[in-house]
Amino acid sequence: MKEYGLIGFPLSHSFSQKYFTEKFRANAITDCRYELFELSNINLFPELIRSRPLLQGINVTIPYKQAIIPFLDDLETVAAGIGAVNVIKLANGKLKGFNSDYQGFMQSLQNFFPSTTQSQALVLGTGGAAKAVTAALQHLNINYKQVSRNPTVGQLSYEQLTAEELQQYLLIINTTPLGTYPQIDTAPPILYEALTDQHYLYDLVYNPAETIFLKNGKAAGAKIKNGYEMLVLQAEVAWQIWNS
Incomplete structure (x- = not known):
């Protein structure tokens, strides 16, 4: 066995x-x-x-x-x-x-976001999941800024995310656990009312399937995607690793 x-x-x-x-x-x-x-x-x-x-x-x-x-x-x-x-x-x-998070996220993002050389992303969070996400963005040549409650050099604070700032970043990725079951009433503190139908919101959270982050994005007309596909893809990569 x-x-x-x-x-x-x-x-x-x-x-x-x-x-x-x-x-x-x-x-x-x-x-x-x-x-x-x-x-x-x-x-x-x-x-x-x-x-x-x-x-x-x-x-x-x-x-x-x-x-x-x-x-x-x-x-x-x-x-x-x-x-x-x-x-x-x-x-x-x-x-x-x-x-395998890196590969799972990268494959899933490619299925969702039509990136160009001008694409810019906001990565909410700076933990281990964020590290996999930023590695994938680098591989895909998507420029990004990380957002943190306690920003270091080169990062943004949530307070700095003005409506004007949000227009520059059409891809917003939540790598924080905010919104995860059972704390489903939480969400990253961004100006959701400033989002448009040009935005793409990707949440690494998969439970619930539609977090407040995604619900708010959808209400503003943004395209949304949760982390379920990423999990499936990273699990298959893990299985390949174990059997290689």
């Missing part, structure tokens, strides 16, 4: 477990199972590895995509550049980190 699983905290809802369990069932893969490993502290990770000798691959979610890196033996080049890991492959007693 091959074992796969997800680490994070909390893990009250998991796309990955449902997705892979259904994938195994649909494809008659009977020698694999997918488990949830809720770790209240990342320092519990080595014990998890010792106690689960059948583990072949692990997905990593909030809040450990960056904290996991010191526990790994090797990093794929892209994951090292991003500084965040969401896939671990276990082979020959070694743990190697990868980032």
